[in-house]
Amino acid sequence: MTDKLEKTIWDCAVIGGDPAGLTAAIYLARYHLSVTVFDDNTSRAAMIPISHNHAGFPDGISGPKLLDRMRAQAQRYGALIQGRKVAALKKDGDFFELVFDGETVFARSVLMATGVLNRRPPMSSAAHDDAVARGLLRYCPVCDWFEVSDRAIGVLGTGAKGFMEAKFLRSYTRDVTLVAPAGEHDLDDAERRGLEGLGVKVDAGPVTSIEQSANMITIATATRSYAFASLYPALGSDIRSGLAGALGARVSDEGCIDVDAHQRTSVPGLYAAGDVVIGLDQISHAMGQAGVAATAIRNDLCEIEALVR
Numbered sequence: 001m002t003d004k005l006e007k008t009i010w011d012c013a014v015i016g017g018d019p020a021g022l023t024a025a026i027y028l029a030r031y032h033l034s035v036t037v038f039d040d041n042t043s044r045a046a047m048i049p050i051s052h053n054h055a056g057f058p059d060g061i062s063g064p065k066l067l068d069r070m071r072a073q074a075q076r077y078g079a080l081i082q083g084r085k086v087a088a089l090k091k092d093g094d095f096f097e098l099v100f101d102g103e104t105v106f107a108r109s110v111l112m113a114t115g116v117l118n119r120r121p122p123m124s125s126a127a128h129d130d131a132v133a134r135g136l137l138r139y140c141p142v143c144d145w146f147e148v149s150d151r152a153i154g155v156l157g158t159g160a161k162g163f164m165e166a167k168f169l170r171s172y173t174r175d176v177t178l179v180a181p182a183g184e185h186d187l188d189d190a191e192r193r194g195l196e197g198l199g200v201k202v203d204a205g206p207v208t209s210i211e212q213s214a215n216m217i218t219i220a221t222a223t224r225s226y227a228f229a230s231l232y233p234a235l236g237s238d239i240r241s242g243l244a245g246a247l248g249a250r251v252s253d254e255g256c257i258d259v260d261a262h263q264r265t266s267v268p269g270l271y272a273a274g275d276v277v278i279g280l281d282q283i284s285h286a287m288g289q290a291g292v293a294a295t296a297i298r299n300d301l302c303e304i305e306a307l308v309r
């Protein structure tokens, strides 16, 4: 305890410096709370080449530009942003301990804004990032299906995820092909009939190569090759809730952190917002949840100790 008292104890430590974490940091800093943000530079938002559905930017805005603006806004009000990976999260009495290589940071509350990681198709990191930057590989039909209207689209996946994504995209173009990555589809009769009725082409794969040209992405399977304007991987994602789960926070079967209407987790003092919580996986939703979380953090801290100036 002596050691703890000698150190800074932040009112809030935010894990994740993207739309959810930075929105919360802006709110918390403007509530005159001390806030630090940790980010390990594996941002999903930074992969957005240009977003056309984020309100307020009629000509669109790229993920990196949006994040630059948000970081500047959070820092203007005193938030400290640190490019560091939180290795472990513990709770000792009223305080959280964020553990790094050889150092521990203390906080009265913690916001998990750690997002998710998309599972990727088999291609090199450089080829992958280049394809995402050019809109040949897309991960978010809700965000950018408008951009692929009436184009030839591939969905890489199978099972319920592949079926749902192909069905979703079919409402924007007649030309949808669902390709199984590993040589066999895992679709039940109703899903097969549904795809047939919608005119979605189905290929059992396996995918033998993924190549890209100036404006097309080409997939070769065992039987033929396809040139798509965009390919949507529907391979699922890994939810980055491990730190919260290890602390005993309740998570759903898929791994999303369970929260109440104020973004409180089942661990007192621990909150969560953004893609790591079940939701729409959109910037707007992440920001909305973060505003609610920051306000709950402020009010809950106030219950413990009156915040007066």
Ligand SMILES: Cc1cc2nc3c(=O)[nH]c(=O)nc-3n(C[C@H](O)[C@H](O)[C@H](O)COP(=O)(O)OP(=O)(O)OC[C@H]3O[C@@H](n4cnc5c(N)ncnc54)[C@H](O)[C@@H]3O)c2cc1C
Residues within 6 Å of the ligand: 015, 016, 017, 018, 019, 020, 021, 038, 039, 040, 041, 042, 043, 044, 045, 046, 047, 048, 049, 050, 051, 052, 053, 054, 084, 085, 086, 087, 113, 114, 115, 116, 118, 132, 138, 139, 140, 143, 144, 240, 243, 273, 274, 275, 276, 281, 282, 283, 284, 286
């Ligand atoms: C290619 C692409 C295009 C998209 N286009 C759009 C769009 O046009 N419009 C839209 O609304 N949405 C879009 N999205 C979705 C959008 O990116 C997400 O909904 C949004 O980024 C969620 O924000 P978040 O803050 O919850 O999580 P993330 O953006 O995933 O950020 C999580 C952060 O947590 C950090 N982190 C995780 N674990 C740790 C740890 N242990 N220590 C330190 N830091 C950690 C990571 O570094 C990361 O920066 C797109 C996504 C992709 C992949």
